[in-house]
Amino acid sequence: MSRYVVRRLGFLLLTLLLTSMIIFLITQVLPGDPARVILGREAGEQAVAQLREELGLNDPLVVQYVRWLGNFITGDWGTSYSTGTEIRPFVMQRLRNSMMLAIVALLIAVPLAVFLGVWAGLREGKPADGVISVSSLAVVGLPEFVTGLILIQLFAQRWPLFPPNSSIPVDATFREALPMLILPALTATFVLLAYIARLTRAGVIEELKQPYVRTARLKGLTGSTVTRKHVLRNALLPTITVIAISIGWLISGLIVIENVFNYPGIGRALLFAIDRRDLPLMQAITLVTVLIFAFANLGADLVYAWLNPRIRLE
């Protein structure tokens, strides 16, 4: 197992290095001169050239890349071109918000989806299975802004249980923020629900066919013991992987949902940076996003390996 972990970590580092290069190169070829962006359209050529020199934009690309990556690793993420403030505290603040939202969404989505998936899988081909499968598919087909707006319409306007606007204050605690997190989290749940539930269902159906389930049943164990103790342990393995991977998406992929609810998460921060051509901010946010995805994946692999004795004890 330790060998497995070390190898996975090695792959992770390699992935991060490669993506950091790609991010750096892409931001280089984007149109627009950063010095010009900072100084504005009226600034003279000379001032722009001087700023380019100060920012190190005339150095060879490799030098710029190494400097940028080195600074990033040591915690110096630079200053935003558009706001003139330090990038790191800003991104960290947004990251915290995104994580709060992700946690609430996971707490709602996972138990619900797993429950529905197991329920459907144990009743394959029966009416309950059909209802769950069809309705979860119907929900996943709706775009997030539609479900988001419907939720606002219902639970903020008709029955004002939750606020329609989720723009939480900068220093809000989790408890204070919670009411504002429910509706966006529900919207994200709709996207994840069908995915996780269908995978769980498939896992349960697949495992039920295995001869060891017959062995367990023929021991005289009750149906619920067989399901709980024998089937789920193996059937949920792929589900757990998918949940871990979806954490990455929940933290950094909710751009549409954040916009619908005006939620100050990392997705909206990225939109903001792109809108302003704020190169260092863009780079920092993308790199953080990649980091989150990479670690979510690593987590998924490790959890899977740990739960699966065939890998753990290799």
Place this chain on the structure above:
Amino acid sequence: MSNQSILTVSNLTVAYRRDRDWLTAVRDVSFNVAAGQTVGLVGESGSGKSTIALAIMRYLGKNGRVTQGNIDFMGRDLVTGSDADLRDLWGNHIALVPQDPLSSLNPSIRVGEQVAEILRQHENMSQNAANARVRDLLSMVKLPDPERVARSYPHQISGGMQQRVMIAMALSTEPKLLVMDEPTTALDVTTEAAILDLIRDLIRERDTAVLYVTHDFGVVGRICDRVLVLYAGDLVEEGTASAIYHRPNHPYTRGLLASVPQLGQSKIGFQLQSMPGQIPALGERPEGCVFAPRCPVAVDSCATWPDLATSANGDSRVRCHRRDEIADGSLVVDYSAEMVYAEGNRHTDRDTILTADNVAVHFPVTRTMKQVLRRDKPDLVKAVDGVSIRVEPGRTLGLVGESGSGKTTLARTVVGLTGRSSGEMVLLGSELPTGLKGRDLETLREIKYVFQNPEETLNPYLTIGESLRRPLMRLRSLSRREADAEVARLLESVRLSADYATRYPRQLSGGEKQRVAIARAFATNPALLIGDEAVSALDVSVQASILNLLNGLQAEHGNAILFISHDLGVVSYLADDIAVMYLGHVVEFSSAEMLLQPPHHPYTEALLSAIPNPDPDQEQTAILLSGDVPSAINVPSGCPFHTRCPRYLGDICREEMPPWRDSAEGTRIRCHIPLNELRSEQL
């Protein structure tokens, strides 16, 4: 032994649903099993034997149901009983030992816990009491170090150990009835012998009633008191194991027994009988006698369903209109083979087709972190470790050994699918490049391979004709039209009609697919044909026809054959020369005639003794080998067999690789024990 009846099956009819129809899979079968009695359910695939076993366990699945009849277990009706009734019986009074132990154990629960949960369920044992009992049970099935086994996950123990765990599990609650569904079929022959002995001892001690499902008459002879022979869902013959073996009176039972090569039968002077045709599919079974379409003595009256009745000599009950004629000997059931081939050798100008000299195949094992940091060399799996063989034209070399012996790896190096680490190979006088890349078309033409599983070796999207045309056009540069003509000829040579060319693999039975695979191998008339367990996946009646086919084709074309099998009966029937492999080494060379004659290598001796004898009246004692085959990473020093050898001498076996010893009869044995000593002890 009491004669209390434990299980009574009356007029059992089972059907499976296909679309809207219920197709009868088992028809009107009645029998009973008494305490202390072992009843064998024997048949080929599609005979309904597993269906009966599953009906008794009431585990037919959604698509199967008992449409008629009763199954009575000690006064309780298993067909109509409630689920709660069955949960009380399952694991408690009735237990199943399945065929494949690995997939029948939960991969993510420790073995000990999987046994313990039965005890907690049925015996109300506490956690600690159950765990202690589990260790007793594991030692009862002779597992070394039960503590460690109990803590292991299924994948960490060998197949034989897994099956012992399943047996411990089944016997944990001292059930009255044990249903065993081919429990040794997936195991090596020496492991099988040990498991069969274990089963026999345990059920005798406990007076358990056993229903034993198998396709193997050897196993029947070893363990069963009574036998039910099934064909296409009908019980065609029933009697004592001895009567069925010595005086079978149903034409199917006769054919079945005559199609399995017994040890000592050789292709020279003994033609296997092969039944024509195949078991009818579900839904296509004739109304009358189900065997009539394949029966050599069928008459008009066979269109009506015969009774199951005692034949004239009174031994067994037979479902055949002509049972009395067969029993008194006035009617001979003969499936005599139909083909006669002319001799004609292609490579007779040479005395050797292939030589392998000191060939080794070592695979590096992925290193651990520690080994990488310490810059250790990776461990090696020594799959083949210094093997020299010679294959002669028109002759068959049989490679025998259990799983892990390296026989398949050796064959793969010959065909070029696996590279060799060292050693030389010479084909038809020229050096054979190690991998496929270095080989020219000429070489590719001369070596062909027939794999074990015909289901997986034909491309499901190509017609049979397209599959056969490829080697013809690519390796023999025939035009499309010439190739099509040749396809017809090839199909005919494996006794399939030319219209098979337009069919897809899914439309063929397993035996027919293997014929196509053989036709494909013969497309280039190779100098060397490799058959890797080429009949192991087939039913015995089909196996016989494939063996006859190989013999006929070889006699006609003079090809050399390298035939690999774990089945000594099959190898000694088909082969002229035999090499016995153990853990990457050849330990004995023998001619097929001399294989049964001492001196033997101690490993060969154990193998031979382990093969179950189908004659129930002969006492058989297998030489049981201790433990499992060691890992090929840590091949024992000296003689690789010394860790399990029943004739272990001492330090010399551990320290020195034994010398080759040549007997006067031409047998070569690699052992420290002198031949005359082996011979005198093995007589």
